[in-house]
Amino acid sequence: MHDLDAAxxxxxxxxxxxxxxxxEIVGLSMTxxxxxxxxxxxxxxxxxxxxxxxxxxxxxxxxxxxNAMMGLPPVVVGLLVYLLLSNAGPLGFLxxxxxxGAMIIAQTxxxxxxVAALTRQAIEDLxxxxxxxxxxxxxxxxxxxxxxxxxxxxxxxxxxxxxxxxAISEVGAVIIVGGNINHLTRVMTTAIALETSKGDLAMALAxxxxxxxxxxxxxxxxxxxxxxxxxxxxx
Amino acid sequence: MRSVAFRLLLVLVVCAASxxxxxxxxxxxxxxxxxxxxxxGLYEHLLPLFWADTGITAYVVAVGTGxxxxxxxxxxxxxxxxxxxxxxxxxxxxxxxxERHDVMANDFVIVGPPTDRARILxxxxxxxxxxxxxxxxxxxxxxxxxxxxxxxxxxxxxxTGIDPSAASGTWYRETGSGMGATLNVAVGMxxxxxxxxxxxxxxxxxxxxxxxxxxxxxxxxxxxxxLVNPTLHPHVNAAAGQRFIDWLVSARGQEAIxxxxxxxxxxxxxxxxxxxxx
Numbered sequence: 465m466h467d468l469d470a471a472x473x474x475x476x477x478x479x480x481x482x483x484x485x486x487x488e489i490v491g492l493s494m495t496x497x498x499x500x501x502x503x504x505x506x507x508x509x510x511x512x513x514x515x516x517x518x519x520x521x522x523x524x525x526x527x528x529x530x531n532a533m534m535g536l537p538p539v540v541v542g543l544l545v546y547l548l549l550s551n552a553g554p555l556g557f558l559x560x561x562x563x564x565g566a567m568i569i570a571q572t573x574x575x576x577x578x579v580a581a582l583t584r585q586a587i588e589d590l591x592x593x594x595x596x597x598x599x600x601x602x603x604x605x606x607x608x609x610x611x612x613x614x615x616x617x618x619x620x621x622x623x624x625x626x627x628x629x630x631a632i633s634e635v636g637a638v639i640i641v642g643g644n645i646n647h648l649t650r651v652m653t654t655a656i657a658l659e660t661s662k663g664d665l666a667m668a669l670a671x672x673x674x675x676x677x678x679x680x681x682x683x684x685x686x687x688x689x690x691x692x693x694x695x696x697x698x699x
Numbered sequence: 700m701r702s703v704a705f706r707l708l709l710v711l712v713v714c715a716a717s718x719x720x721x722x723x724x725x726x727x728x729x730x731x732x733x734x735x736x737x738x739x740g741l742y743e744h745l746l747p748l749f750w751a752d753t754g755i756t757a758y759v760v761a762v763g764t765g766x767x768x769x770x771x772x773x774x775x776x777x778x779x780x781x782x783x784x785x786x787x788x789x790x791x792x793x794x795x796x797x798e799r800h801d802v803m804a805n806d807f808v809i810v811g812p813p814t815d816r817a818r819i820l821x822x823x824x825x826x827x828x829x830x831x832x833x834x835x836x837x838x839x840x841x842x843x844x845x846x847x848x849x850x851x852x853x854x855x856x857x858x859t860g861i862d863p864s865a866a867s868g869t870w871y872r873e874t875g876s877g878m879g880a881t882l883n884v885a886v887g888m889x890x891x892x893x894x895x896x897x898x899x900x901x902x903x904x905x906x907x908x909x910x911x912x913x914x915x916x917x918x919x920x921x922x923x924x925x926l927v928n929p930t931l932h933p934h935v936n937a938a939a940g941q942r943f944i945d946w947l948v949s950a951r952g953q954e955a956i957x958x959x960x961x962x963x964x965x966x967x968x969x970x971x972x973x974x975x976x977x
Contacts, residue, residue, distance in 0.1 A: 550770075550773045550774070550775050551773055551774035551775050551932060551934060552772075552773035552774055552775075553773075556774070559934065561775055562729055562758065562760060562775070643729075643758075643760035644760070644761065645729075645758040645759060645760060646742075646743070646758075646759070648758050658738075660879070660880065660883065661734065661738055661876075661877045661878070661879030661880045661883070662738050662879050662901070662902065662903055663879055663882060663883060663902040663903035663904030663905070664903040664904070665883075665903070665904055
């Protein structure tokens with residue numbers, strides 16, 4: 465497998481020489497996916513917590529629908545966002561199509577159900593544990609939700625990582641709404657798709673290795689932060 | 700809770716909009732173009748020269764010709780540079796584009812594995828080659844994506860009187876992907892495939908594949924450039940878009956196209972009508 469060796473060498477060269485194009489692409493990937501993650505956490509975590517603690521008619525249907533939406537195909541999300549943002553579409557006046565803004569919107573739509581559904585489960589489990597205490601102390605609803613979100617923060621961090629993993633690795637949505645434009649909307653995954661279609665498989669794989677390393681670094685950082693914090697908490 | 704959700708949505712839109720303005724630095728245009736031109740690396744050669752001459756940044760979205768024209772119909776782009784003459788003329792006739800200009804051309808070739816099961820090597824007629832492929836049921840990979848190359852392939856089949864879609868999934872395989880992705884598939888399954896010469900020359904995963912059929916006048920592959928109609932889509936950057944077109948068909952642009960080489964070979968041959976320089 466000549467391409468595999470070549471890919472490993474190329475990946476190392478790209479990283480060691482701090483290739484300018486690579487840094488630009490990695491930077492945009494991180495900016496887009498991190499922004500999308502922050503937005504979807506801000507929307508989905510309170511929503512998920514609310515859904516995990518409240519009881520109302522039709523709740524089961526909402527939970528099932530939300531869980532199903534975790535399987536939203538990125539290309540369908542891309543298409544929907546394209547139709548919305550297209551100059552012929554209802555939000556065309558924003559002129560967001562083929563910008564990083566459009567990519568953020570698409571990824572936010574894609575991962576919000578994932579973050580919401582997983583938050584709902586984590587908070588619901590915690591709530592069963594705490595419910596009686598909350599009742600006996602007559603804790604108001606919004607205080608209870610805040611307490612649950614805080615106590616569940618490490619589970620929610622893993623939830624956020626799941627959302628990040630989905631966002632940083634998807635190609636279907638960003639290639640449609642971003643257009644994979646060089647120096648404007650090209651991210652890791654669309655660059656990989658492009659190199660593959662050029663037949664430069666070694667370069668495509670090298671970029672893939674860089675992307676996986678990036679995900680590894682993000683996860684390691686999160687792990688380290690948690691480890692440190694817990695050490696301090698127990699000290 | 701509703702007001703919170705609304706505020707979050709507002710933040711989302713503002714964030715997105717602020718990132719959206721990244722593009723606003725200097726004059727910019729969006730060019731809807733094809734994978735065959737983008738994958739060949741032509742734009743990396745042309746656009747810096749165009750920028751140096753005009754200060755206009757051209758951003759290229761590379762999709763199939765069919766999708767490029769559809770996106771342009773929606774007003775998502777200022778200029779289209781594609782290769783499907785009939786579809787381009789229809790685009791202009793229907794009022795979506797202003798005027799079609801010849802800009803450059805190359806040719807299509809049929810490539811395949813050296814074993815050449817259908818024995819088409821050296822044939823002068825592409826139609827004859829396709830007929831032999833169909834008769835021997837040798838694998839043939841089609842773009843199947845309404846691109847310029849796909850439209851041409853279907854036109855060639857039509858001249859043979861064979862309907863390959865009847866064999867779709869057996870020896871005739873439609874990838875529904877771009878030119879490069881389709882070449883990867885063809886190489887992977889040792890199948891024949893129609894490709895433009897530009898993509899083929901710059902393609903990096905040829906394995907032992909070779910050009911088997913070339914030179915048929917039916918394989919001529921002209922590219923046209925069209926300004927998206929600004930009366931239909933008022934936000935189209937008509938001035939900058941027109942400058943891009945004028946530059947491409949000018950002596951300087953034509954020379955830049957002719958100068959582009961990959962592995963020492965010229966990929967595109969300028970063919971704009973000579974016009975009086977302003």
